[in-house]
Amino acid sequence: MIKVSIIGSGNVAQHLIHAFANENNIEILQVFARNPDDLIDIINPNKIVSDFKYLQKVDLFIIAVSDNSIIEVSAKIPFENCLVAHTSGSIDLNVLNSKNRKAVFYPLQTFSKTKKLNFKEIPICIEAQNSRDYSIIEYVAESISNNVQKIDSKQRKALHVAAVFVCNFTNHLYQVGNEICNENNINFEILKPLIQETANKILLLSPKEAQTGPAKRGDSQTINEHLKFLKNENQIGIYILLTKSIIDNGKKL
Amino acid sequence: MIKVSIIGSGNVAQHLIHAFANENNIEILQVFARNPDDLIDIINPNKIVSDFKYLQKVDLFIIAVSDNSIIEVSAKIPFENCLVAHTSGSIDLNVLNSKNRKAVFYPLQTFSKTKKLNFKEIPICIEAQNSRDYSIIEYVAESISNNVQKIDSKQRKALHVAAVFVCNFTNHLYQVGNEICNENNINFEILKPLIQETANKILLLSPKEAQTGPAKRGDSQTINEHLKFLKNENQIGIYILLTKSIIDNGKKL
Numbered sequence: 001m002i003k004v005s006i007i008g009s010g011n012v013a014q015h016l017i018h019a020f021a022n023e024n025n026i027e028i029l030q031v032f033a034r035n036p037d038d039l040i041d042i043i044n045p046n047k048i049v050s051d052f053k054y055l056q057k058v059d060l061f062i063i064a065v066s067d068n069s070i071i072e073v074s075a076k077i078p079f080e081n082c083l084v085a086h087t088s089g090s091i092d093l094n095v096l097n098s099k100n101r102k103a104v105f106y107p108l109q110t111f112s113k114t115k116k117l118n119f120k121e122i123p124i125c126i127e128a129q130n131s132r133d134y135s136i137i138e139y140v141a142e143s144i145s146n147n148v149q150k151i152d153s154k155q156r157k158a159l160h161v162a163a164v165f166v167c168n169f170t171n172h173l174y175q176v177g178n179e180i181c182n183e184n185n186i187n188f189e190i191l192k193p194l195i196q197e198t199a200n201k202i203l204l205l206s207p208k209e210a211q212t213g214p215a216k217r218g219d220s221q222t223i224n225e226h227l228k229f230l231k232n233e234n235q236i237g238i239y240i241l242l243t244k245s246i247i248d249n250g251k252k253l
Numbered sequence: 254m255i256k257v258s259i260i261g262s263g264n265v266a267q268h269l270i271h272a273f274a275n276e277n278n279i280e281i282l283q284v285f286a287r288n289p290d291d292l293i294d295i296i297n298p299n300k301i302v303s304d305f306k307y308l309q310k311v312d313l314f315i316i317a318v319s320d321n322s323i324i325e326v327s328a329k330i331p332f333e334n335c336l337v338a339h340t341s342g343s344i345d346l347n348v349l350n351s352k353n354r355k356a357v358f359y360p361l362q363t364f365s366k367t368k369k370l371n372f373k374e375i376p377i378c379i380e381a382q383n384s385r386d387y388s389i390i391e392y393v394a395e396s397i398s399n400n401v402q403k404i405d406s407k408q409r410k411a412l413h414v415a416a417v418f419v420c421n422f423t424n425h426l427y428q429v430g431n432e433i434c435n436e437n438n439i440n441f442e443i444l445k446p447l448i449q450e451t452a453n454k455i456l457l458l459s460p461k462e463a464q465t466g467p468a469k470r471g472d473s474q475t476i477n478e479h480l481k482f483l484k485n486e487n488q489i490g491i492y493i494l495l496t497k498s499i500i501d502n503g504k505k506l
Contacts, residue, residue: 067475090467090475108447110465115454123443149443158437159444161479165488166430166444167451168466169495170423175460175502177419184411190376190402191412191419192456194362198420199452201368203445207428212363213421214343222320222343226414234498235418241494242422245487249428 002026002140005055007073008064009033011111012087016064017043019119019144026143029058052076060085060140062105067091074100083133085126089160092153093127103128103137106156107145110167119144125151125159176235208249215246255279255393258308260326261317262286264364265340269317270296272372272397279396282311305329313338313393315358320344327353336386338379342413345406346380356381356390359409360398363420372397378404378412429488461502468499 004026006013013031017039020026028047032055033039036048049055055078063073063086070086074097077084084096085103096102104127109117124141126148128134134150141148151159174195181188201210214222223243230236257279259266266284270292273279281300285308286292289301302308308331316326316339323339327350330337337353339346340360349355357380362370377394379401381387387403394401404412427448434441454463467475476496483489 066470067472090478108443110447110450110454110463112454112458112463112465115457115463117450121446123446125443147443147446151439155437155439157478157482158433159439161482161492162430162433162439162444163447164466164468164479164492165426165433166448168464168468168499169491170426170448170451171455171460171463171465172468172495172499172502173418173423173426174455175464176498177415178460180411180415180418184408186404186408186412186415190361190378190400191415193374193376193400194416194420195423195452195455197363197370198423199448201363201365202424202427202448204368205365207424207431210363210365210368210424211421211428212365212424213417215417215421215425217319219320225343225410226417229410229414234501237494238422238498239414239417241490242425245429245491246421246425248487249425 002060002136003029003058004060004062004140005030005032005058006062006064007032007077009035009038010064010066011113012107013064014039014042014113015111015117015119016062016087016107016144023143026140029056030054052078055079057082059083060103060136061100062087063096071095071097083128083136085128085137089125089163090157092157093129094153101129101133103133104153104156105137105141106151108159108163110171120146123147123149125149125156127152127156173238176238179232180235211246211250213246215243216250218247218250255313255389256282256311257313257315257393258283258285258311259315259317260285260330262288262291263317263319264366265360266317267292267295267366268364268370268372269315269340269360269397271369276396279393282309283307305331308332310335312336313356313389314353315340316349324348324350336381336389338381338390342378342416343410345410346382347406354382354386356386357406357409358390358394359404361412361416363424373399376400376402378402378409380405380409426491429491432485433488464499464503466499468496469503471500471503 061084080099084100085105093102106125108123124145126137178188314337320341333352338356338358346355359378361376377398379390431441
């Protein structure tokens, strides 16, 4: 039985607590939360601490706090030579305080409190300073996910940037689509099968093969009509830039 | 039994042929294809014609050709007063030649030849000049889809623009993610669960509620690090514009 404590009470922390709760070989000993109310109904209140001095020694501390707080939090863990992993996509392993054995435990997914997830399918990108610590992190990660990958800090940063494009920016395009529907009295529901299929297509085709639409076809008449139709400067800017990018991309070998 | 002929042999035509093939109350009488080889293995060769003069009268002609050819093709149908629908998202109903009874039959989906689709889930946006023709179009559309909607030409144009954002532009962002992975020796596979979840999330949450990431959090440190990491001017341009759009959007009520 491996003992794990989680520091943090936000989206990632809550999803991790849920995921570990179903695993017999991992015990969540404690959760550190500045505001214990965040974790009501999620974990036994006796396991919640709000002061670092009450933390007990465990096999692994997982820091699931905002990027800006990782340095500070890793310094406050009241032990030397404990294994401490952060969960951030963009923060280097070396940022963790040097009194700790440093590691990374980065679940590559978009977490919202109200949307349940099957953790088994979430890639967990892990990194550690030595093979023994790597094995512990790997064991813990594999207990909740079937997709555990060794990713170093540089690759993880690239992955985090790529994730911003395929997730955060994509979701924003959904929102622009939603706005255009609202402006024209159309129920956004009608676009959902298209959104699903666009995501499903790349399970079988590369994004390059899957590309369709007026920019891909070089259909300048439709592009001009779309630009005439749009009135919102922001929407026009996005339309022009992404259309140009698709056209330029088509010219590459 | 309603008799339908399809004019065209591209992606949309082929998917429609497959969809109608499974329906007992619709008969595909003929398919017009300039190049019959496109339809090998898809339909009985005796049904294929390559000259408009061999077309027979049917209850409905569906024109599934490129937008630029719709005017010309609708003029070449060798009958007066026949019901003729085009399948384009961006072309007005009135563009069809006036000798026809005009209609629109627009399946709102992204079609690639090599990716099969369940037509039942595809929204079909329909429009006609009178209620009798509308009923025919509706009957044909409902035979292959459970999601048939009355959408006028102005709404359809808005929908087509919105579809470019949520499908074509989204797929291009997948490609940028793929490029960033390739540049950093990461297998693009690792991003696919995130892409799927991003699309699935908006089945439960509005895009605004589902938004996550550094721009949404106003995390300027991570944004600056991402911009420092990116070397490709095109990727940097997209990153800056969409980040600004998310931030501005967060300021709206």
